[in-house]
Amino acid sequence: MTSRIIDLLRTGQPAQTVTIRGWVRTKREQKEFCFVEVNDGSSLVGLQAILSADLPDYAEQLKKLSTGASVEISGSLVESPAKGQRIELKASQLTIHGEANPETYPLQKKRHSFEFLREIAHLRARTNTIGAVFRVRNACANAVHDFFQARGFLWVHTPIISANDCEGAGELFTVTALDLKNIPKTSDQEIDYSQDFFGRRAFLTVSGQLEAEILAMAFSNVYTFGPTFRAENSNTSRHLAEFWMIEPEMAFCNLDGNMDLAEAFLKHIFKSVLESCPEDMEFFNQRIDNTVLATAENIISSEFPRITYTEAIALLEKADRQFEYPVAWGLDLQSEHERYLAEELFQKPLIVTDYPSAIKAFYMRQNDGEPDDRKTVRAMDILAPKIGEIVGGSQREERLDQLEKRIQQAGLPLEELWWYLDLRRYGTVPHAGFGLGFERVVQFMTGMTNIRDVIPFPRSPLNAEF
Ligand code: 4AD
Ligand code: MG
Numbered sequence: 001m002t003s004r005i006i007d008l009l010r011t012g013q014p015a016q017t018v019t020i021r022g023w024v025r026t027k028r029e030q031k032e033f034c035f036v037e038v039n040d041g042s043s044l045v046g047l048q049a050i051l052s053a054d055l056p057d058y059a060e061q062l063k064k065l066s067t068g069a070s071v072e073i074s075g076s077l078v079e080s081p082a083k084g085q086r087i088e089l090k091a092s093q094l095t096i097h098g099e100a101n102p103e104t105y106p107l108q109k110k111r112h113s114f115e116f117l118r119e120i121a122h123l124r125a126r127t128n129t130i131g132a133v134f135r136v137r138n139a140c141a142n143a144v145h146d147f148f149q150a151r152g153f154l155w156v157h158t159p160i161i162s163a164n165d166c167e168g169a170g171e172l173f174t175v176t177a178l179d180l181k182n183i184p185k186t187s188d189q190e191i192d193y194s195q196d197f198f199g200r201r202a203f204l205t206v207s208g209q210l211e212a213e214i215l216a217m218a219f220s221n222v223y224t225f226g227p228t229f230r231a232e233n234s235n236t237s238r239h240l241a242e243f244w245m246i247e248p249e250m251a252f253c254n255l256d257g258n259m260d261l262a263e264a265f266l267k268h269i270f271k272s273v274l275e276s277c278p279e280d281m282e283f284f285n286q287r288i289d290n291t292v293l294a295t296a297e298n299i300i301s302s303e304f305p306r307i308t309y310t311e312a313i314a315l316l317e318k319a320d321r322q323f324e325y326p327v328a329w330g331l332d333l334q335s336e337h338e339r340y341l342a343e344e345l346f347q348k349p350l351i352v353t354d355y356p357s358a359i360k361a362f363y364m365r366q367n368d369g370e371p372d373d374r375k376t377v378r379a380m381d382i383l384a385p386k387i388g389e390i391v392g393g394s395q396r397e398e399r400l401d402q403l404e405k406r407i408q409q410a411g412l413p414l415e416e417l418w419w420y421l422d423l424r425r426y427g428t429v430p431h432a433g434f435g436l437g438f439e440r441v442v443q444f445m446t447g448m449t450n451i452r453d454v455i456p457f458p459r460s461p462l463n464a465e466f
Pocket of ligand 2 (some may be wrong): 389392
């Protein structure tokens with residue numbers, strides 16, 4: 001039976017006979033024997049194997065054995081005299097499955113830039129940093145399900161192909177089966193989507209929220225966890241065209257309950273990853289960003305301050321600095337403003353609530369009794385140091401008449417949202433939810449500076465290789 005290297009490193013005992021499989025990371029030749037470090041992806045450090053000259057075809061095999069080659073090695077574990085490792089594997093049998101020509105294999109033992117590694121995304125998971133990122137990403141995903149399942153939330157699967165633009169933001173990828181060389185046109189020269197696959201125009205979803213609201217009106221508490229797509233042309237270190245989002249939706253819940261859940265959720269993810277990936281997290285702290293562990297501890301132990309948008313604007317107006325973008329009540333917060341608040345002023349994640357209704361989506365619940373020029377909605381964004389917005393959510397408008405008004409103000413067609421409005425006609429309740437950008441949380445956790453390095457195959461403008 002083959003063992004996972006992580007299990008051997010943790011609990012392997014001298015004299016135990018084992019077989020490992022993996023890829024060679026490094027090879028060090030001595031006179032009579034050779035050390036190879038083998039990594040199978042289960043942990044940051046690999047297991048060191050000692051190959052001695054009495055192995056069959058030793059010299060021949062050794063030539064084929066270079067960084068990147070795939071091997072299977074059997075032998076017995078022995079105590080290691082070397083520093084930093086408890087055990088090593090004394091090989092009695094070696095099989096080389098596939099060689100990796102050192103003349104052409106792009107991953108050599110030196111440090112490669114993340115930009116270069118993105119160009120070889122089919123190989124980069126075999127590096128220390130990217131390997132650690134994807135183990136942490138897996139642990140985060142596991143923590144997401146743990147958190148909600150323990151609280152009785154149903155994981156619901158909302159469609160990826162959708163006919164509605166949830167946010168009304170217009171950053172949609174169209175999905176079509178029309179013949180692009182021969183596009184059918186209507187009498188007024190518009191594209192005739194009635195002849196398309198769905199008989200109407202369809203998109204890749206930007207959010208599962210509206211469908212999650214439907215399901216929350218039956219199951220009370222639900223969450224989505226799936227890919228979302230945005231055709232925004234923002235070439236930043238925090239935007240992807242395809243990213244994963246977690247969207248819980250709770251019936252019988254207001255904005256306070258929503259914020260409490262979001263805060264507990266982030267704390268749980270951090271705590272759980274620190275417990276399940278201690279070596280990887282230590283590695284990020286040493287090699288990527290030396291505030292990673294302190295940040296994680298800080299998130300777990302401190303309360304997130306909660307301020308209103310109006311208070312945030314006042315704080316930004318008092319800031320002892322010049323921002324690139326203007327600060328004024330009614331304007332949206334830009335990333336530089338969000339980061340000033342989270343990184344410098346509060347030095348931890350904070351929650352900003354009650355944004356002007358004019359800059360937020362139609363489904364957010366309108367606050368009552370405000371003058372027309374200062375109307376706000378029950379929105380909440382969580383802003384994190386280095387990342388800016390990591391969570392966006394709100395209490396939803398559950399009142400039919402108010403919702404219809406907001407949809408019309410936003411210039412969206414009421415008739416297309418007939419099913420969404422039905423939720424307010426039949427058994428409406430106060431409800432709330434939020435969206436957490438999965439890659440943003442992995443980025444925040446690991447300290448990686450570019451979001452393209454925390455998803456295996458990033459999609460961004462002009463970039464869809466692999
Ligand atoms: O604030 P957003 O647009 O909110 C929604 O989509 C709501 N429907 C959520 C809800 O209430 N159910 O997006 C939510 C989060 C953002 O806070 C951010 O973390 C992430 O999704 N996000 C992105 N992550 C990577 N690349 C992008 N282009 C992103 N756009 C948003
Ligand atoms: Mg948002």
